[in-house]
Amino acid sequence: MSSGLALRDAPGRLLAADQTSESLSSLARRLFATRRHSLDLAAPLSPEDQVVQPSDDASPTKWHLAHVTWFFETFLLKPYLPGYTLFDERFPFCFNSYYEAEGERQPRGSRGLLTRPTRDEVLAYRAHIDAGLAALLASEAANAPDVRALIEVGINHEQQHQELLLTDVLSLFAASPLRPAYRDDLPAKPAAAVPEMTFKAFDGGIHDVGHDGIGFSFDNESPRHKALLQPFALADRLVTNAEWLQFIEADGYGTANLWLMDGWITVKTERWRAPLYWEQRAGRWMRMTLGGLVELDLAAPVSHISFYEADAYARWAEKRLPTEFEWEFAALASDEQPAVAQSQYLRPQPDAASKQFFGEVWQWTQSAYLPYPGYRAAPGAIGEYNGKFMVSQQVLRGSSCATPAGHARATYRNFFYPHQRWQFTGLRLASDL
Numbered sequence: 001m002s003s004g005l006a007l008r009d010a011p012g013r014l015l016a017a018d019q020t021s022e023s024l025s026s027l028a029r030r031l032f033a034t035r036r037h038s039l040d041l042a043a044p045l046s047p048e049d050q051v052v053q054p055s056d057d058a059s060p061t062k063w064h065l066a067h068v069t070w071f072f073e074t075f076l077l078k079p080y081l082p083g084y085t086l087f088d089e090r091f092p093f094c095f096n097s098y099y100e101a102e103g104e105r106q107p108r109g110s111r112g113l114l115t116r117p118t119r120d121e122v123l124a125y126r127a128h129i130d131a132g133l134a135a136l137l138a139s140e141a142a143n144a145p146d147v148r149a150l151i152e153v154g155i156n157h158e159q160q161h162q163e164l165l166l167t168d169v170l171s172l173f174a175a176s177p178l179r180p181a182y183r184d185d186l187p188a189k190p191a192a193a194v195p196e197m198t199f200k201a202f203d204g205g206i207h208d209v210g211h212d213g214i215g216f217s218f219d220n221e222s223p224r225h226k227a228l229l230q231p232f233a234l235a236d237r238l239v240t241n242a243e244w245l246q247f248i249e250a251d252g253y254g255t256a257n258l259w260l261m262d263g264w265i266t267v268k269t270e271r272w273r274a275p276l277y278w279e280q281r282a283g284r285w286m287r288m289t290l291g292g293l294v295e296l297d298l299a300a301p302v303s304h305i306s307f308y309e310a311d312a313y314a315r316w317a318e319k320r321l322p323t324e325f326e327w328e329f330a331a332l333a334s335d336e337q338p339a340v341a342q343s344q345y346l347r348p349q350p351d352a353a354s355k356q357f358f359g360e361v362w363q364w365t366q367s368a369y370l371p372y373p374g375y376r377a378a379p380g381a382i383g384e385y386n387g388k389f390m391v392s393q394q395v396l397r398g399s400s401c402a403t404p405a406g407h408a409r410a411t412y413r414n415f416f417y418p419h420q421r422w423q424f425t426g427l428r429l430a431s432d433l
Contacts, residue, residue: 027151028137034155034162035130037404038065039123041165044183047119053112054175057422058168063095063111066122068158069129070095074102075382076150077132080141087128091117101381152216153382159404166290166346166402171422174277174288181292186348188291191299194240199233201433202330209325210372211411220386221411223374227325231433234322234330237355238363239313239427242298244305245285247313248274258315263308266419276304276421291348301350301426303361307394307418310364310427322430324367324395324413331357331397331410338399338408347401350424358408361426362396369393369415393417400424 042050042061050061059067070091077084086092094114096105106114117125133151141147166182173180210224211217253273256264266272277288278296285296305313314320322330338358350360357363370390377387393415399408402424416423 024137024142024148027148028134031133031137031151031155032130034158034404035126038068038158038162038165039126041162045169049169049172050119051112051115052172053109054168054172055422056109057420058171059108059111059164060114061165061169062119062122063114064161064165064168066091066095066117066125067097068154068161069122069126071157072133072154073129074099076136076147076154077129080144080147080150081132081136081139082141084132087125088117088121091125099381099384101384150382156216156218156407159407162404163400163402163407167423170277170288170290173290173292179288179293182290182348183346184291186291186346189347189351191240191297191301191351194237194299197239197243197429198236199429199431200236200330201233202229202231202326202333204229204231207325207329209328209411211409215409217409217411218386218413219377220371220375220390220413223372225373229323229326229329232322232326233431233433234326235319235429237428238301238360239429240298241287241296241300241302244275244302244313245298247316250316252312252316255316258312260308260311262418263306263312266306266308272309275302275309287349289349290346294349297349297351301352301356301361303350303400303424303426304421305364305425305427306421307364307416309421310425311366313427314429317429319429319431321364321366321427324365324397326430327357327363327365327397327428328410338410350401350426356398357410358399359403360401361398361424362400362414363398363426363428365395365397367395369395369413389415396425 042065045061050065053060053063073087074092074096078086092102093104094106094117096102097108098105136142136147169182173182206226206228208224209227211221212224213222252258253267259267274285279286279288279293286293287296311321334355334357336355336357352360371387375387377383377385394417396414396416397410397412399412400423416425
């Protein structure tokens with residue numbers, strides 16, 4: 001998942017930071033609201049639910065709660081709160097993710113073996129760090145630009161893990177023979193009927209792309225630069241489950257010439273025949289959601305597909321996937337506002353395929369995840385956040401039904417390996433003109 005802020009290229013100069021003049025009290029309110037929301041998301045889960053790791057891609061809930069806390073301890077409290085000492089010297093090994101500069105860590109695929117520290121110890125850790133953050137915010141150090149920037153990074157980092165927490169819980173419960181619901185009270189909202197897909201044409205030309213410096217962004221969204229776009233057309237809505245069923249019934253998963261070679265090998269090796277979490281019962285297609293196992297909603301956007309599947313479908317439909325800059329240009333030209341589109345309440349699955357750029361599924365693009373011209377990662381551990389992952393992954397744009405409110409924007413660059421599909425990932429078609 002995309003994350004991280006390149007903090008310095010010279011003393012005192014921030015590369016990518018929140019350019020607003022937000023008050024310290026407002027920043028503190030957002031910080032602690034974000035911290036509380038993580039606990040709210042974990043509240044429906046038992047201690048047993050929170051320790052299990054269903055796959056190498058997915059982490060246990062307890063680990064997510066502790067890792068985001070370790071982030072604040074490591075990058076804010078240790079360097080900026082006078083007299084601060086570690087809550088527990090064992091925790092950095094347990095809850096560091098991939099920061100080589102911060103030392104050895106529990107292997108990613110073995111996070112589910114961390115039955116200790118217990119869930120209650122992790123909650124005590126969070127409370128201790130929250131008290132430290134409150135003390136830091138009450139100190140003179142809170143006025144330092146780097147401290148404010150790191151608090152903003154920490155908020156956005158925790159929001160990313162809130163989305164990961166939900167997708168990882170879905171992965172866990174989908175692997176259970178009981179197919180339990182994460183919550184039984186989630187609103188059920190069948191998708192509205194969708195109109196026939198049409199395509200909007202866009203002129204080519206040289207356009208500014210990347211973050212414009214207003215508000216927060218991660219460092220991989222910068223520097224802003226110019227990109228040449230050829231004339232193209234973009235679908236006015238997402239691909240639906242009904243349309244994906246047509247692909248299945250046309251033997252899309254069994255037609256080799258629709259697939260990239262690595263994708264075809266993956267299909268054959270993994271025996272894929274449908275998107276992740278789809279299953280047939282008594283001749284009916286069902287789908288696992290955060291609300292449990294439900295009948296497939298044909299009008300809803302298809303979700304939990306890999307880049308390989310999205311690319312094969314586009315080829316079958318005689319279209320293609322958009323580039324990330326085509327997607328960005330079209331999203332900015334639309335009248336959709338991410339803050340409005342992003343749901344303020346938790347939904348068990350995507351439920352609208354019409355017109356959405358944001359708030360339903362992350363959308364695969366044909367663009368490789370690479371640095372923008374002039375990109376330079378920051379020195380030290382914080383600079384490991386994005387730059388070292390710029391290889392062998394694909395960019396996704398938009399946001400999903402699990403993305404926290406306020407965490408979406410047109411320049412946001414999410415990225416995953418082309419075989420991964422446990423996230424809420426779908427597609428929007430494009431074509432040349």
